[in-house]
Amino acid sequence: MDLSNIQSLQKKFIEDRKWERFPPTQVFVHLIEELGEVGSHLLYESQYKVKGAGHAGEKDSVDRELAQVFNLFLQLCIYLGVDLETAWSAEYKRNLERFDPKVWQDLADES
Numbered sequence: 809m810d811l812s813n814i815q816s817l818q819k820k821f822i823e824d825r826k827w828e829r830f831p832p833t834q835v836f837v838h839l840i841e842e843l844g845e846v847g848s849h850l851l852y853e854s855q856y857k858v859k860g861a862g863h864a865g866e867k868d869s870v871d872r873e874l875a876q877v878f879n880l881f882l883q884l885c886i887y888l889g890v891d892l893e894t895a896w897s898a899e900y901k902r903n904l905e906r907f908d909p910k911v912w913q914d915l916a917d918e919s
């Protein structure tokens with residue numbers, strides 16, 4: 809399934825539930841909340857937080873948290889009228905010109 813199809817499915821999902829009534833600001837805050845839950849996974853993974861040592865542990869799997877982030881990100885794109893596949897393709901082309909792989913390989917080899 810390509811990105812346009814995924815975005816169309818998410819749009820229908822939103823419309824079927826009349827979630828368009830929620831303003832983009834609330835969707836944005838929800839997106840940040842879910843990103844925070846991904847951050848929590850990283851803190852446990854790096855053992856900065858340890859379950860049973862004053863921390864409750866992770867709520868959902870990291871796969872699920874990332875999927876929730878992606879859903880909310882798509883929802884924000886839909887609200888803002890952004891075709892993510894088109895926008896991503898244009899940004900990818902810009903980045904290919906902007907970040908010369910030779911320069912970055914040399915920098916990595918120096919460090």
Ligand SMILES: [Mg+2]
Nearest residue numbers: 842845873876
């Ligand atoms: Mg979550």
